[in-house]
Amino acid sequence: MGEAPEIQLQILVEEDKLDENSVEQDQQTSESIGQLKTITRQRTYKWWLLMAIYTFFSLSGSSMAVLLGRLYYDKGGNSKWLATFVQVAGFPILIPLYYLSSYKSANHSTTTSNSTTNPPSVLVLSGMYSGLGVLLAADCLLYSVGLLYLPVSTYSLICASQLAFNALFSLFLNSQKFTPFIINSLVLLTISSALLIFQNDSSGSTQVSKGKYVIGFVCTVAASAGYGLVLSLTQLCFGKILKKQTFKVVLDMVIHPSLVATLIILVGLFASGEWKSLGREMEGFKLGKASYVNVLVWITIGWQVCWIGVVGLIFEASSLFSNVISTLGIPIVPVLARVFFQDPMTGTKAISMLLAIWGFVSFVYQHYLDEFRLNSGTRNV
Template identity: 85%
Template structure:
């Protein structure tokens, strides 16, 4: 008679263990699903994605055009042009404290409260590594924008989607389908066509050698940025394991701080800082415009960063990059209007191929959506 209660207790213990294992598998599964297509598509999610998309596209367009304006009107410092891409992070500090306050008020109801937070050493290494990669990519982008017309530069940046897809395959278990492969091939051909285009009649009159240097630097920067996006997604999955706006700001602020320190060291080591006063004096639009251009470039890139990192958190690094590619037709058209960049036949073909590649990827995303919805029924 005494054995029956013991058997029942053993059965209950095994049932509880099975329930815990099932809950753990469900949690892990939800984390993996969040890297591709979000689980819940409520109106709040769509509103958040819309806001992040607007931030990404508007920040990218404004900062790129003002960066070209800085060079066209007398700016020459590659290190300063690089610095303003990352040094605007202090404007995010008020948002950071606001999100920290809200996070503290809801800390008792968060589902990740039992997750062990990463150590300070791990976080420092993560943000420092991403900061180094960000600084290198920004410097290469600055060199590319110096030697290329803004329309050519922006179209070459489409290659970052192909690089991001490649890194996502190895780092984020990104699956390739015929439509995604088609998208990557088209975007690669789109940017490769521009190596044969020399815009000597444009606003940026450079030699053939400098044009090639600008092309190579922009492609290398696109590869570095694509790698950084994939690593950012991997950090969200494996290290941070949280889905809050505060985590987005943490990622932006700390990696930007690391990148800013590196770029400042480069600015002083190169000696370019000595000529900044003379550069401001000779700026064609005046001293105040010189400062305003740099400030708004910094603001634009921080707005872009919020959108890009937010989309990585809500969807995936590849999805964030695809939305960035959506802005391809915008910058060249504005460049033609404001900077009188020529829109040659090669550029038109390149733009059409880039748009075709983007549409191909979006159609695959649509098919995935339909498949996930029918699978729930």
């Protein structure tokens, strides 16, 4: 009988300990949920900041490069291989930034070495960068031919078709999900570029024959298809081969394919014999020798800024999202071309531009719905 109170006392003590442990577990759970929400909010803020920076790089770089590329042709430039060369040859200006990011990522890896994965072999990386470089060189050459034979506004609007090609490749390579808004966007952007087949810009600043106009149109459409393939393959390489979350990886995907593409284009420049006429081309440039060099240098810089933005958007979101941001520049370039080159703004171009904007808004609205559902799920955690 005397042991009963002691047993009851032990039971009460054990219950108190269990209650304290449950309270502590509840507190830890609530703290972890709070930390998760804080990290999610911080990651969202950082993500939007990066997206804004990459979007600015993509739009500003491409707009500047395309307009200056048209200026190069209009004022006496005629080398398709040189116009192709400046699209990829500016990668050395990224090397200081590359080594800075390598130093930071090395310090970061020493502190977070728990989740290490086997890095891809040198052979795999060489094959990946070489394949992308070959596609990039061919794509840039097609774009150069298209810009040579087409007015800059028509050229830019046709480039909207790259979104439809990218969506097709993303469906098979990146398992991209399609919704009614995305399908609507792709249809509108495809019709937008297809409308330009039925117009003639011979009265514009670029007076070419009907045959050359068709060649320029076909080359630009083919380049758009190649561009969509390159973006989808880049996203596939990020997810299946590189598997890293650093800015150095973004620079790797810009510098190494650009190096391969530059070497291929140099071979084409010398094999075609166009290098022999570059001296005469500089002498005959209507704006002078200094302007000739400046135009080429700023085209080179513009394309490198654009490539950082494009690859960064693929890294942070997807190849399709990166391509949609690129289509945002479609209304920008024709307006600037009207101001600087007096390209005619025909009714067909205006309708094409409106359809392109409509398609872009449709895609962005789908992204807004996805973000809203994601935030709603986070709040329900």
